[in-house]
Amino acid sequence: MTLINPLRDPRDRRLPRLPEPCALVLFGVTGDLACNKLIPAIYDLANRGLLPPSFALVGFSRRGWTDGEFTKFVRDAAEKGARTPFREEVWNRLAAGMRCVSGSFNDEAFDRLAQALSDLEHTHGIPGNAAFYLSIPPSAFPAVLKQIQRTGMASNEVSGGWRRVVVEKPFGFDQKSARSLNELVDEVFTPAGVFRIDHYLGKETVQNLSVMRFANPLFEGIWNSRFVDSVQITIAENVGIGSRAAFYDGIGAARDVYQNHLLQLLVSTAMEKPVSFNAEAIRSEKLKVLRAVSLPADLRSYAVRGQYEQGWLAGQRVRGYLEEDGVPSDSKTETYAAVRLGVETRRWAGVPFYLRTGKRLPRKVTEIALLFKPASHLPFDATNTTGLGLNQLVVRVQPDEGVTLKFGSKVPGSAMEVRDVAMDVLFGEAFTEALPEAYERLILDVLLGDATLFPSNDEVIESWRIVDPVEDLWSGSAPCRYRAGRWGPPTADEMLARDGRRWRRP
Numbered sequence: 001m002t003l004i005n006p007l008r009d010p011r012d013r014r015l016p017r018l019p020e021p022c023a024l025v026l027f028g029v030t031g032d033l034a035c036n037k038l039i040p041a042i043y044d045l046a047n048r049g050l051l052p053p054s055f056a057l058v059g060f061s062r063r064g065w066t067d068g069e070f071t072k073f074v075r076d077a078a079e080k081g082a083r084t085p086f087r088e089e090v091w092n093r094l095a096a097g098m099r100c101v102s103g104s105f106n107d108e109a110f111d112r113l114a115q116a117l118s119d120l121e122h123t124h125g126i127p128g129n130a131a132f133y134l135s136i137p138p139s140a141f142p143a144v145l146k147q148i149q150r151t152g153m154a155s156n157e158v159s160g161g162w163r164r165v166v167v168e169k170p171f172g173f174d175q176k177s178a179r180s181l182n183e184l185v186d187e188v189f190t191p192a193g194v195f196r197i198d199h200y201l202g203k204e205t206v207q208n209l210s211v212m213r214f215a216n217p218l219f220e221g222i223w224n225s226r227f228v229d230s231v232q233i234t235i236a237e238n239v240g241i242g243s244r245a246a247f248y249d250g251i252g253a254a255r256d257v258y259q260n261h262l263l264q265l266l267v268s269t270a271m272e273k274p275v276s277f278n279a280e281a282i283r284s285e286k287l288k289v290l291r292a293v294s295l296p297a298d299l300r301s302y303a304v305r306g307q308y309e310q311g312w313l314a315g316q317r318v319r320g321y322l323e324e325d326g327v328p329s330d331s332k333t334e335t336y337a338a339v340r341l342g343v344e345t346r347r348w349a350g351v352p353f354y355l356r357t358g359k360r361l362p363r364k365v366t367e368i369a370l371l372f373k374p375a376s377h378l379p380f381d382a383t384n385t386t387g388l389g390l391n392q393l394v395v396r397v398q399p400d401e402g403v404t405l406k407f408g409s410k411v412p413g414s415a416m417e418v419r420d421v422a423m424d425v426l427f428g429e430a431f432t433e434a435l436p437e438a439y440e441r442l443i444l445d446v447l448l449g450d451a452t453l454f455p456s457n458d459e460v461i462e463s464w465r466i467v468d469p470v471e472d473l474w475s476g477s478a479p480c481r482y483r484a485g486r487w488g489p490p491t492a493d494e495m496l497a498r499d500g501r502r503w504r505r506p
């Protein structure tokens with residue numbers, strides 16, 4: 001039952017939204033994601049007073065840990081990874097609600113988990129509310145989901161509260177497997193209880209894109225094919241695959257980043273204004289964009305894949321992909337992907353969207369750049385405008401979150417020389433509040449039951465419609481090579497040159 005505080009006015013922004021008393025069950029608690037992102041985010045939420053007073057973190061691991069060992073592990077991860085100061089009183093409150101269920105994905109361990117959850121009502125006053133976070137390899141999803149179903153843990157009726165599940169990406173390997181996964185998840189949980197995570201949607205700057213576009217009439221008039229020449233969306237990493245070969249090899253950049261983060265950034269850039277800012281209205285607009293995405297007729301010329309070779313980054317020699325630990329020496333997995341897409345709507349018809357992602361590129365950066373058409377006529381001497389490029393509006397998703405506007409300006413002096421200048425807004429300087437991590441926002445939203453920032457089942461299926469033909473085209477072929485520390489293979493530059501354009505240097 002939901003208890004409503006009559007003194008709480010939802011319009012009062014001083015009062016944060018607090019979830020009801022609940023448990024978060026974390027599968028794969030010992031993994032990379034849990035250690036580096038989820039546990040620090042949970043601690044930061046607790047430190048910001050955003051978790052309910054009755055909150056339990058239940059870890060599930062195959063390692064035979066006691067509650068004490070689990071609690072120590074969580075503390076270490078929180079101390080190391082939290083962005084807010086570590087405070088004993090916050091930690092003690094959080095630690096009081098920690099439990100560990102040890103075992104493999106068999107009946108016995110899940111019976112104990114079900115028992116542990118029902119015990120929380122008496123021990124912590126948590127009336128059946130629980131979210132299950134599947135931070136485990138996708139191959140383990142079916143076994144866990146079936147066990148949750150068998151024990152009745154997914155049922156709102158049986159538990160007497162709400163039951164939700166968080167599914168990490170990748171959502172399938174192609175459209176067919178995504179459909180099967182979705183069917184399984186929807187069979188176990190009610191559709192409203194399923195939260196598919198794309199952590200890019202939890203990033204402040206991505207949310208701010210909607211505010212920029214829909215709160216400011218300034219941008220609306222130019223956000224279309226009349227003024228925009230092209231859009232470039234970049235997700236670049238300077239790191240290689242590190243110790244994640246087992247996960248990455250055979251998956252590659254397109255399935256790992258293009259199918260989810262890059263397409264979601266395209267959608268946030270291209271979508272129409274929703275009638276209101278709720279999950280249903282937003283998802284409906286996002287789906288329309290995905291359905292309008294077109295692939296070029298000559299896909300072979302506009303879908304480039306690459307793999308990094310040894311090279312230099314920040315003065316260090318780094319290994320090539322094929323020399324990384326755990327990668328087969330004949331691997332054809334791409335670590336770079338670039339594609340050109342269209343969006344067949346009245347607003348965007350004719351505007352190419354160039355998307356690229358890669359590892360071992362010169363720097364870690366995510367940005368969305370709108371490049372505007374040149375002025376139809378310049379009244380200045382041609383020799384005075386050689387320093388003038390296309391006007392650009394760049395949303396920096398990370399790092400240095402903010403917006404840059406590039407436009408021509410007069411160079412001081414007696415000549416009418418025009419050169420590009422940049423106007424920068426840094427969100428870190430404009431606001432006193434430090435930007436929260438995406439996972440803080442998303443975990444909180446799961447506990448609140450707010451699906452606004454989570455891709456729907458239909459979006460996932462539609463994304464695979466866009467990615468599958470590219471994967472089919474690439475299947476069996478070898479990726480082009482690029483040196484670590486360069487901006488991808490030369491074929492990616494040729495792809496834009498064919499259209500008379502070039503990649504922006506972020």
Ligand SMILES: NC(=O)c1ccc[n+]([C@@H]2O[C@H](COP(=O)([O-])OP(=O)(O)OC[C@H]3O[C@@H](n4cnc5c(N)ncnc54)[C@H](OP(=O)(O)O)[C@@H]3O)[C@@H](O)[C@H]2O)c1
Nearest residue numbers: 028030031032033034061062135136137138140168169170
């Ligand atoms: N790492 C990231 O940055 C990242 C980013 C985005 C999405 N994801 C997704 O998040 C999920 C977790 O990622 P991760 O990197 O943390 O994974 P991981 O380190 O490979 O595995 C997480 C945990 O799952 C358990 N596990 C591993 N293999 C298993 C198996 N075959 N059967 C049952 N349990 C197994 C292990 O816990 P125990 O030994 O304690 O049982 C392990 O510590 C994956 O779906 C991944 O695709 C990860």
